Amino acid sequence: xxxxxVKKKFELFDDHWxxxxxxxxxxxxxKIAKVQGEFVWHDHxxxxxxxxxxxxxxxxxFEGSIKTLQTGDMLTIPKxxxxxxxxxxECWLLLFEPQSTKHTGEVQDELTVSTYQKI
Amino acid sequence: xxxxxVKKKFELFDDHWxxxxxxxxxxxxxKIAKVQGEFVWHDHxxxxxxxxxxxxxxxxxFEGSIKTLQTGDMLTIPKxxxxxxxxxxECWLLLFEPQSTKHTGEVQDELTVSTYQKI
Numbered sequence: 001x002x003x004x005x006v007k008k009k010f011e012l013f014d015d016h017w018x019x020x021x022x023x024x025x026x027x028x029x030x031k032i033a034k035v036q037g038e039f040v041w042h043d044h045x046x047x048x049x050x051x052x053x054x055x056x057x058x059x060x061x062f063e064g065s066i067k068t069l070q071t072g073d074m075l076t077i078p079k080x081x082x083x084x085x086x087x088x089x090e091c092w093l094l095l096f097e098p099q100s101t102k103h104t105g106e107v108q109d110e111l112t113v114s115t116y117q118k119i
Numbered sequence: 120x121x122x123x124x125v126k127k128k129f130e131l132f133d134d135h136w137x138x139x140x141x142x143x144x145x146x147x148x149x150k151i152a153k154v155q156g157e158f159v160w161h162d163h164x165x166x167x168x169x170x171x172x173x174x175x176x177x178x179x180x181f182e183g184s185i186k187t188l189q190t191g192d193m194l195t196i197p198k199x200x201x202x203x204x205x206x207x208x209e210c211w212l213l214l215f216e217p218q219s220t221k222h223t224g225e226v227q228d229e230l231t232v233s234t235y236q237k238i
Contacts, residue, residue: 001200003186004193006171023195025167026217028147030193048144052125067122074123074149076142081120096215098145 006032006054010092012119017111019095019103021118031095031116035087040112042105043082047098050076056091060084125151125173129211131238136230138214138222140237150214150235154206159231161224162201166217169195175210179203 009022009032017039019031035058051058052074060067060075061084069075077083104112128141128151136158138150154177170177171193179186179194180203188194196202223231 001181001186001194001196003188005189006191006193023169023193025169025195025197025215026147028145028215030169030215050142050144050149062120067120069122070124072125074125074142075120076144077120078144096144096147096149 006094009119010034010054016090018113019093019116021116024099027099028096029099029101029116031097033093033095034090035085035093036090037087039085040104040107040109041082041084042107042109044079044097044101044105046079047101048076048079049101050074050096051085052094052096054092054094056087056089058091058093059086059088061086125213128238129153129173135209137232138212138235140235143218146218147215148218148220148235150216152212152214153209154204154212155209156206158204159223159226159228160201160203161226161228162199163216163220163224165198166220167195167198168220169193169215170204171213171215173211173213175206175208177210177212178205178207180205 016036019033021029023030053069053071058069135155138152140148142149172188172190177188
């Protein structure tokens, strides 16, 4: 059992849109990511997804609407809901999702990551 | 889909050791709780449990050791591991755990809560 300081884990990497696993439990991963710019439209057919903003702000685009999350905000996106995260400046995210969750759902993009490093 | 400001959710209640659900996904709940004083020794036979400290500090006592978590720290406690949370001053916690998780495992205590309010 390791006490994890979440902000210190963010100091271990600098690349964008590449989540790292910081802990796992009950078949779920807690991941952190730094993001900046536009991600790809995608959905997860079988997994709900949780975004929690550790630093910065994040727009999440949906079909017909945009939600803006600030530091300390959390949003659960139900499975099957298409979305595109957009960060005008660097944003630090915490994600909570099943280990089966694919990065960009069934979409393959140059940003797509297929494995996640544990840090 | 509701954007949840976690700290504002903490403003909605004052009692200790009584977790509230702020969102649910994939059979898991995200709960928040204010705690102060000593909780009861317990374990969860089938569920790993995650503590994330939003404000304050928390000791988690184990058989033979104590881990101290500060604001921004996270700890996953594997299923079956007996533990007792202790907060010398009020501490704000975020918990990730399966919806099946009982508050104090198989222990019944005056602090035990059997249902969780969604806020």
